[in-house]
Amino acid sequence: MSDLQLLHQLQELDLRIEAQNRALQEIEAALGAPSELAEARARVTRSKELLHERQQQLRELEFDVEEINRHAQQDEQKLYGGTIHNPKELDGLRRDLEQRQMRRKELEDHELQVMASVESVQADLQRVQENLVEVQAAADAKQVDLLARQAEVKEQVAGSNADRARLAALIAPANLLQYEQLRHDKRGRAVSKVERSTCQGCRIALPMGLVQRVRAGRDFVFCPSCGRILYA
Numbered sequence: 001m002s003d004l005q006l007l008h009q010l011q012e013l014d015l016r017i018e019a020q021n022r023a024l025q026e027i028e029a030a031l032g033a034p035s036e037l038a039e040a041r042a043r044v045t046r047s048k049e050l051l052h053e054r055q056q057q058l059r060e061l062e063f064d065v066e067e068i069n070r071h072a073q074q075d076e077q078k079l080y081g082g083t084i085h086n087p088k089e090l091d092g093l094r095r096d097l098e099q100r101q102m103r104r105k106e107l108e109d110h111e112l113q114v115m116a117s118v119e120s121v122q123a124d125l126q127r128v129q130e131n132l133v134e135v136q137a138a139a140d141a142k143q144v145d146l147l148a149r150q151a152e153v154k155e156q157v158a159g160s161n162a163d164r165a166r167l168a169a170l171i172a173p174a175n176l177l178q179y180e181q182l183r184h185d186k187r188g189r190a191v192s193k194v195e196r197s198t199c200q201g202c203r204i205a206l207p208m209g210l211v212q213r214v215r216a217g218r219d220f221v222f223c224p225s226c227g228r229i230l231y232a
Contacts, residue, residue, distance in 0.1 A: 003175045004191075004217055008231045010167050010179065011191045017160045018188060020153055027150045031143065040128070040135040047125040054118045061111045065104060072100045175220070182228060192228035202226035 075097040078084055084093070168176055182190035192201030197211045204225040206214075214221045214230045221230045 001170075002217055003171050004220065004229070004231055006167060006171050007175065007179050007229065008191050008193075010164065010171070011183070011189065013160060013164050013167060014183065015188065017157065017164065020157045020160060024150065024153045024157065027146050027153065031146050031150070034135075034139050034142070037132075037135050037139045040132040043128040044125070044132050047121065047128050051118065051121045051125055054114060054121055058111065058114045058118055061107055061114060065107050065111065068100050068104045068107065072097060072104065075100065178220075179229070186226070186228055190229055191231050192223055192226065194230050194232045199223045199226060199228070199230065201228045206230075 075093055079090060079093045079097060084090055171179075179190045186201070189201060192199050194200070194206065194211060194214050197206050197208065198204065199206055201223060202225045204223065206223070210221060210224070210230075211232070213219070215232045217232070222228065223230055
């Protein structure tokens with residue numbers, strides 16, 4: 001088999017290795033935390049933070065109501081305990097008690113609203129946690145598949161590289177060096193097939209005399225347009 005034929009086979013093998021390496025890179029990128037999983041976790045975190053905020057707000061309201069009840073109870077004891085007889089002072093105590101009762105009503109109404117919000121956030125937290133479990137299970141299953149695929153492609157790459165080493169050893173060093181240089185310059189395609197008198201690398205029609213030299217296969221012929229090694 002001529003070096004030209006071997007170089008054509010080598011290029012096909014190099015293109016296969018490139019495709020395998022791209023597949024491997026895609027698999028390795030996908031092995032990171034999936035965006036769906038990251039978003040599901042973020043939703044759980046946000047829901048937990050919101051629940052903590054609402055629960056803290058509820059505790060503060062409960063404390064304020066307790067404080068008002070304590071002061072109101074003290075006012076009632078003073079107002080109805082018979083220890084104070086001054087009408088002006090008694091009237092002031094009544095006004096203070098009425099204001100505390102009004103404020104307590106406002107706080108209790110707000111407390112009911114916050115309690116409803118806490119229940120709503122708790123329900124939402126349960127929903128996003130259940131969704132996270134589902135997304136995590138799907139991500140775990142996908143990871144298993146990806147790891148299996150990664151091992152398979154790595155084995156393919158190793159086999160292809162071994163085949164390449166054996167094939168490259170059969171080619172004259174000077175021709176192999178020329179191929180490697182062209183492959184670097186021509187984005188991985190150093191050898192271009194000739195079909196219907198046309199270079200498939202640059203789609204330029206070739207002179208018939210040139211095509212005949214390519215078909216004879218006795219020496220290297222280069223495309224006058226793109227500079228690739230021509231192969232028929």
